[in-house]
Amino acid sequence: MAERPADTDLLFRALADPSRRKLLDLLHAHDGQTLSELCEHLEMTRQGVTQHLVLLEAANLVVSVRSGREKLHFLNPVPLQEIYERWIAKFEKPRLKALSNLKRRLEKGND
Known part of the structure; x- marks a missing residue:
């Protein structure tokens, strides 16, 4: 499967930020975390973490799954x-x- 240049650009953009790399490390250490669990390890607002997760999802590095009222995040x-x-x-x-x-x-x- 050939990657489109825009996909590659988005992927490298997602990896360029240290906070997003930390989120990936957190999910690698313990997959399936909620937003609240991820926020415990970062010194930023929930909204800030959410924005980073949105970019990671757009780059297909994170997949989220609803489980009842919770949204779990998984590393891809x-x-x-x-x-x-x-x-x-x-x-x-x-x-x-x-x-x-x-x-x-x-x-x-x-x-």
């Missing part, structure tokens, strides 16, 4: 995996190959 790691595959993994392969070659050369030198 799929967009992060897509960033990893597109932007990080392709740079890891040459580095790992270089380390493997270096290891082989060093071990060969000990013979």
